[in-house]
Amino acid sequence: MTLDTTLDPLAGERPKPSPFHPRLEALNVREAWSAWNGYKFAEYYYDVEYEYFCVRNRVATYDISPMQKYEIKGPDAEAMLNRMVTRDVAKIGLNRVGYTLWCTDEGRLIDDGTIFRLGADRFMLTCGSPCGAWLAKSVFGFDDITITDQSDELAALAVQGPTSCAVLKGMGLADVETARPFDIRHFDFRGASLMVSRTGFTGDLGYELWVSPEHALELWDALYDAGEAYGIQPYGEAATNMARLEAGFIMPAMEFNEALKTVRFEHDQTPFELSLDWLVDFRKPHFSGRCALAKEKREGPKYRLTRLDIEGNRPAEGSHIYRNRRCTKQIGYVTSAMWSPAVKANIALAMIEPRFLNGAMWAEIYYEEELRHYNRVARCTSRNKPFWTPARARATPAPDF
Amino acid sequence: MLDAIVIGAGHNGLTNAAYLAKAGLKVVVLEKNDYIGGAAVSRELHEGFTYSNCSYMCSMMRQAIHRDLNLSRHGLILVPYLGTVNFGDGDERLISYHDETAAYLELKRHSPHDADAMHRFQADLTRYSQLIRKTLLRTPPDPARLRPRDISELLFLAKQFRSMGEQQIYEYIRFFTMSAAEFLEDYFENDLIKAAMATPGIIGTALGVYSPGSAYILLHHVMGDVDGNIGAWGLARGGMGAISEAIAGAVREHGGEIRTEAGVRQVLVKNRRATGVVLDNGDELSARIVVSNLDAKRTFTRIMDAGDLPDGIREKADNFKIRGSSGKVNIALSALPKFTGVPDNPYVNRGGQAFSGSMETLERAYDCWKRGRWSDDPFVESVIPSAWDPTVAPPGQHWMSNFIQYCPPQLADGPWTPEKRDRFGQTVIDKIARYSPGFKDLIVHMEVRTPHEIEQEIGLTEGNIFQGELTLDQLFFNRPFPGYGQYRMPVRNLYMCGSSTHPGGGVSATCGANAAREILMDLRRPNSVPEDDFFDE
Numbered sequence: 001m002t003l004d005t006t007l008d009p010l011a012g013e014r015p016k017p018s019p020f021h022p023r024l025e026a027l028n029v030r031e032a033w034s035a036w037n038g039y040k041f042a043e044y045y046y047d048v049e050y051e052y053f054c055v056r057n058r059v060a061t062y063d064i065s066p067m068q069k070y071e072i073k074g075p076d077a078e079a080m081l082n083r084m085v086t087r088d089v090a091k092i093g094l095n096r097v098g099y100t101l102w103c104t105d106e107g108r109l110i111d112d113g114t115i116f117r118l119g120a121d122r123f124m125l126t127c128g129s130p131c132g133a134w135l136a137k138s139v140f141g142f143d144d145i146t147i148t149d150q151s152d153e154l155a156a157l158a159v160q161g162p163t164s165c166a167v168l169k170g171m172g173l174a175d176v177e178t179a180r181p182f183d184i185r186h187f188d189f190r191g192a193s194l195m196v197s198r199t200g201f202t203g204d205l206g207y208e209l210w211v212s213p214e215h216a217l218e219l220w221d222a223l224y225d226a227g228e229a230y231g232i233q234p235y236g237e238a239a240t241n242m243a244r245l246e247a248g249f250i251m252p253a254m255e256f257n258e259a260l261k262t263v264r265f266e267h268d269q270t271p272f273e274l275s276l277d278w279l280v281d282f283r284k285p286h287f288s289g290r291c292a293l294a295k296e297k298r299e300g301p302k303y304r305l306t307r308l309d310i311e312g313n314r315p316a317e318g319s320h321i322y323r324n325r326r327c328t329k330q331i332g333y334v335t336s337a338m339w340s341p342a343v344k345a346n347i348a349l350a351m352i353e354p355r356f357l358n359g360a361m362w363a364e365i366y367y368e369e370e371l372r373h374y375n376r377v378a379r380c381t382s383r384n385k386p387f388w389t390p391a392r393a394r395a396t397p398a399p400d401f
Numbered sequence: 402m403l404d405a406i407v408i409g410a411g412h413n414g415l416t417n418a419a420y421l422a423k424a425g426l427k428v429v430v431l432e433k434n435d436y437i438g439g440a441a442v443s444r445e446l447h448e449g450f451t452y453s454n455c456s457y458m459c460s461m462m463r464q465a466i467h468r469d470l471n472l473s474r475h476g477l478i479l480v481p482y483l484g485t486v487n488f489g490d491g492d493e494r495l496i497s498y499h500d501e502t503a504a505y506l507e508l509k510r511h512s513p514h515d516a517d518a519m520h521r522f523q524a525d526l527t528r529y530s531q532l533i534r535k536t537l538l539r540t541p542p543d544p545a546r547l548r549p550r551d552i553s554e555l556l557f558l559a560k561q562f563r564s565m566g567e568q569q570i571y572e573y574i575r576f577f578t579m580s581a582a583e584f585l586e587d588y589f590e591n592d593l594i595k596a597a598m599a600t601p602g603i604i605g606t607a608l609g610v611y612s613p614g615s616a617y618i619l620l621h622h623v624m625g626d627v628d629g630n631i632g633a634w635g636l637a638r639g640g641m642g643a644i645s646e647a648i649a650g651a652v653r654e655h656g657g658e659i660r661t662e663a664g665v666r667q668v669l670v671k672n673r674r675a676t677g678v679v680l681d682n683g684d685e686l687s688a689r690i691v692v693s694n695l696d697a698k699r700t701f702t703r704i705m706d707a708g709d710l711p712d713g714i715r716e717k718a719d720n721f722k723i724r725g726s727s728g729k730v731n732i733a734l735s736a737l738p739k740f741t742g743v744p745d746n747p748y749v750n751r752g753g754q755a756f757s758g759s760m761e762t763l764e765r766a767y768d769c770w771k772r773g774r775w776s777d778d779p780f781v782e783s784v785i786p787s788a789w790d791p792t793v794a795p796p797g798q799h800w801m802s803n804f805i806q807y808c809p810p811q812l813a814d815g816p817w818t819p820e821k822r823d824r825f826g827q828t829v830i831d832k833i834a835r836y837s838p839g840f841k842d843l844i845v846h847m848e849v850r851t852p853h854e855i856e857q858e859i860g861l862t863e864g865n866i867f868q869g870e871l872t873l874d875q876l877f878f879n880r881p882f883p884g885y886g887q888y889r890m891p892v893r894n895l896y897m898c899g900s901s902t903h904p905g906g907g908v909s910a911t912c913g914a915n916a917a918r919e920i921l922m923d924l925r926r927p928n929s930v931p932e933d934d935f936f937d938e
Contacts, residue, residue, distance in 0.1 A: 230791055401791040
């Protein structure tokens with residue numbers, strides 16, 4: 001594809017608009033844009049905390065069109081995916097979604113994503129970063145399979161928050177409340193096919209809507225008409241990051257460095273280091289990284305991703321974690337940290353050396369007040385449950401708020 | 402036998418009980434109504450609409466307590482709300498935009514001078530707030546008794562004062578005796594802006610914007626925070642009752658008991674020690690200690706026998722300044738009201754509406770109160786919680802909380818009657834409708850509460866929302882009375898834990914927590930009450 005720079009010499013510098021862009025642009029009053037996979041993408045629209053509270057208290061939408069989407073179909077599709085990813089794809093039923101990981105032969109995490117089973121031999125794989133080259137490698141030895149990058153052919157919008165189900169019902173999506181978590185439903189939306197999955201990245205009640213780009217704006221308008229009475233609001237990457245941290249979900253470039261992009265030895269991570277043991281299924285036949293992961297499981301990982309509740313309210317961003325208050329023996333490091341307005345706790349995810357997990361943990365926190373820099377040492381307590389797990393996120397039928 | 406009886410299941414009584422129960426004491430909370438929460442309640446008075454029919458916003462709730470009692474796990478979420486519009490006497494509007502630049506431009510539209518001055522105003526208020534916030538979760542020192550603990554507390558305060566610098570110490574002391582108007586005069590020239598900034602100085606108090614002491618009330622209303630954003634206000638999801646219910650959850654989690662429809666007729670005193678209570682139904686309950694969450698006047702004049710009190714206490718209680726001055730009108734609406742001169746901007750047209758008018762309008766409303774009338778043009782502070790909280794009204798419909806300053810506790814022309822109450826309500830609707838022409842057609846249901854209703858139902862004397870005026874003579878170690886600022890009352894084993902004690906009114910849970918700390922000390926139990934974390938300021 002050639003880029004026409006005659007009219008706009010800077011065209012090569014500009015990110016491209018997402019299918020929802022005309023609506024997003026009107027609502028992004030702060031002009032707070034970043035980019036994701038080549039698409040112009042909002043950091044926030046109005047105010048990060050406001051958007052966060054829309055997710056936790058009402059309903060909000062997140063443009064996930066820039067996510068990578070691959071259609072994988074053919075008689076070999078299931079076997080190919082099963083050799084690529086760590087969990088057993090055969091166990092993902094029709095019209096169900098499974099969260100999964102895929103690793104290098106050394107058991108280092110390449111990326112995480114979701115597999116949608118749309119037929120006996122038809123799947124959709126979604127992930128945050130392009131993985132076409134890795135898919136091409138993973139196909140080796142499988143003949144009866146086609147992989148299509150649908151990233152630009154499918155618009156996607158996450159609708160998250162306690163009243164998300166009520167809004168979808170109001171939009172005319174019959175019986176959507178009976179969808180269980182990770183269920184997929186198909187609707188006819190004004191002649192177009194609309195796929196709705198009860199999935200999301202917020203840890204709350206929520207859905208993701210998938211539609212062809214030419215119907216994106218029509219879908220947006222219908223959703224926002226139905227959501228008007230519920231105060232529907234778009235949210236950006238910053239609020240997403242808050243919600244996912246409360247839910248304990250991992251984020252690339254925060255909790256893990258994608259293995260294929262990692263330069264330094266073991267500066268990438270393994271599923272066990274990320275405490276995602278439940279996603280590695282050794283009962284199925286060979287898959288990429290199996291031997292290395294089996295060995296790691298026997299010998300124990302070097303780190304464990306741990307949820308920390310930290311005293312005070314200064315986020316422990318970038319902090320080292322120590323065994324002692326004097327901060328002489330380092331035992332880990334913080335990957336993400338924030339003050340959680342919903343939980344009223346100073347929370348963090350941190351990589352901790354497993355043998356120190358049961359002992360005292362201290363975070364050295366640096367902060368700034370009116371151009372002066374300060375630090376304090378704060379006690380950390382590990383938590384074995386996600387910080388945010390409302391019952392409505394699991395309830396079926398889904399409640400109205 | 403019970404360890405402790407707490408009289409009144411308002412949020413401070415519940416907080417007190419939660420901490421006593423958490424320390425292992427056997428506690429029962431007695432509530433006269435058939436619901437808990439006192440003035441922090443959610444009530445469905447019309448089907449589908451849940452009013453926070455007394456207190457309606459929250460900014461003083463201490464994070465340390467919220468976190469320590471796990472109130473989030475007990476269902477509490479505080480959602481900050483944004484965007485207040487101040488309505489002038491005529492067509493002028495002052496919009497408080499959340500964004501700093503937008504807010505600056507809006508002020509500049511009214512007065513370039515005041516737009517600049519706002520930065521200094523905010524910095525000064527924040528500095529004063531930070532100082533006072535440090536005293537909230539602490540027991541005031543007694544400057545006359547000077548026991549070691551009093552001395553160390555005084556030293557703590559001296560240190561905090563000194564850290565502000567000499568000039569600010571003088572300024573700060575002035576604050577307690579100045580009027581809101583005098584304080585604002587130093588910053589602003591525009592009357593609309595002054596009136597908008599002055600209203601926190603009169604809310605809940607029988608003072609006017611020109612009355613000495615109202616500057617402190619202003620500070621009291623802006624020193625709170627939501628998640629560290631000083632001056633921000635939040636709404637409790639599910640209404641203010643969600644706060645009380647969450648604290649009640651903590652009481653029960655720790656084995657405490659809460660009994661409703663169990664009004665206390667009398668505190669029993671033997672040998673100058675409180676020994677228990679007699680309930681309205683005649684039942685007697687004994688306990689090692691009795692804690693009153695009622696206001697000071699009600700405690701010492703209604704449920705205690707004058708003969709059980711040391712000399713002078715009854716007089717102090719009689720003279721305790723607890724003047725009713727506020728009304729509340731809760732309105733269910735079939736749609737979101739529209740206001741003239743306010744853009745159709747969802748970030749500002751569904752936050753708060755402050756019908757603050759001008760400094761003169763505010764003062765004239767106070768003049769009416771002094772004469773035992775309500776003003777035809779009262780100050781009304783409104784907020785539409787349903788625009789933020791999907792749980793309190795049907796989708797697309799709303800409820801509007803309207804707080805009115807002033808409303809007299811007794812009228813010059815005789816006692817309150819339902820007819821007069823409704824006329825008061827009509828005055829409020831008329832005022833709102835001046836700015837929202839279609840407003841009256843949207844009304845589905847309304848509840849009008851004058852000081853009379855608030856006293857009858859909640860038990861706050863004269864309907865005073867702070868359980869006593871927040872003036873220097875009744876603040877800090879003088880609250881409720883000089884010499885009794887440390888939660889222990891003149892009868893042994895009797896304590897107070899309501900807003901009549903330091904640090905005063907507001908849904909902060911501090912009074913109840915501070916009282917619990919003192920009680921645990923007296924009972925030689927380890928302290929389980931958290932202190933604020935000053936690193937966080």
